[in-house]
Amino acid sequence: MEMRKEGIERVERIERLKREKNAIILAHNYQRAEVQDIAEFVGDSLDLARKAMDTTSDTIIFCGVDFMAETAAILNPDKKVVIPDKGAICPMAQQLPAGDLLAAKRAHPDAEVVLYVNTLAESKALADCICTSANAQEIVNAMDTSTILFGPDCNLAYHAQKTTSKKIVPVPEYGLCPSHHQIVMADLIKAKEAHPRAKIVVHPECIPEVQDRADYIASTSGMVKICNEVEAGDEFLIGTEVGLLHRLKKEAPKKKFYPISTTAVCPQMKMHTLEKIEEALEKEKPEVVIEKEIMEKARKAIERMLEISK
Numbered sequence: 001m002e003m004r005k006e007g008i009e010r011v012e013r014i015e016r017l018k019r020e021k022n023a024i025i026l027a028h029n030y031q032r033a034e035v036q037d038i039a040e041f042v043g044d045s046l047d048l049a050r051k052a053m054d055t056t057s058d059t060i061i062f063c064g065v066d067f068m069a070e071t072a073a074i075l076n077p078d079k080k081v082v083i084p085d086k087g088a089i090c091p092m093a094q095q096l097p098a099g100d101l102l103a104a105k106r107a108h109p110d111a112e113v114v115l116y117v118n119t120l121a122e123s124k125a126l127a128d129c130i131c132t133s134a135n136a137q138e139i140v141n142a143m144d145t146s147t148i149l150f151g152p153d154c155n156l157a158y159h160a161q162k163t164t165s166k167k168i169v170p171v172p173e174y175g176l177c178p179s180h181h182q183i184v185m186a187d188l189i190k191a192k193e194a195h196p197r198a199k200i201v202v203h204p205e206c207i208p209e210v211q212d213r214a215d216y217i218a219s220t221s222g223m224v225k226i227c228n229e230v231e232a233g234d235e236f237l238i239g240t241e242v243g244l245l246h247r248l249k250k251e252a253p254k255k256k257f258y259p260i261s262t263t264a265v266c267p268q269m270k271m272h273t274l275e276k277i278e279e280a281l282e283k284e285k286p287e288v289v290i291e292k293e294i295m296e297k298a299r300k301a302i303e304r305m306l307e308i309s310k
């Protein structure tokens with residue numbers, strides 16, 4: 001009871017601080033349930049990048065991992081972007097340091113570079129265009145060259161390769177998301193046996209075998225949209241980080257959702273708590289700060305994506 005009262009009081013203080021500071025909370029679909037519930041907007045990387053550009057708030061409290069908060073800061077140089085826990089570092093983004101990308105560019109001088117938004121700002125600054133899991137296929141097809149350097153996720157590269165005759169070269173060769181790699185075929189077979197009527201809806205960060213067995217492959221917001229559609233049915237096996245289940249159950253309470261793997265948890269996404277959000281609002285830090293030159297170059301690559309993917 002005491003805990004509950006404390007939680008309600010914290011939520012009230014956060015709401016008051018948001019009004020006083022003209023701040024907005026943006027949260028990714030993988031955030032803790034209570035963080036999603038207090039946010040003005042919950043979405044995937046592409047939704048959040050667009051939302052960050054639209055807001056009239058002075059401060060953005062960004063509940064996602066480092067590269068997402070950096071993207072919001074790059075698109076909003078006049079706003080303060082604050083990430084409640086600076087330790088929320090995406091391991092996939094770390095797999096493509098700028099030096100490795102430069103070496104790959106030297107080895108493929110005629111290729112354009114498309115980077116998944118899950119990359120560091122320094123690497124984005126070296127890209128021709130950014131993509132998200134919602135638009136990777138569209139972006140690759142819109143590029144000018146017949147060979148594309150694509151990183152860091154080799155599974156998203158596999159997904160993008162399906163709709164193009166261009167040659168996609170993954171960089172690094174085996175970049176991946178450790179949380180989505182928890183979702184293996186044995187889990188999928190077991191889940192399908194337990195729920196034979198359920199449609200399989202997965203994220204393109206899943207391994208190729210799981211993608212090939214799915215009824216639908218989409219970004220997290222795309223997965224929510226599919227599950228909300230009547231023709232997709234009322235029972236689903238979900239192949240992504242388990243945080244999405246909260247939003248799915250909230251938006252479609254009459255439908256049934258089962259995670260393919262309950263161990264597909266991203267610990268970095270769970271680092272933001274209500275306590276840390278309150279502190280971030282109070283102190284307006286830790287602020288996301290990016291070097292000006294990197295910011296300007298990275299912005300060009302992100303804006304090219306937003307231009308192509310309207």
Ligand code: SF4
Pocket residue numbers: 030065090091092093118177178179180241266268269
């Ligand atoms: S779910 Fe995977 S790609 Fe997304 S932030 Fe976590 S580690 Fe990075």
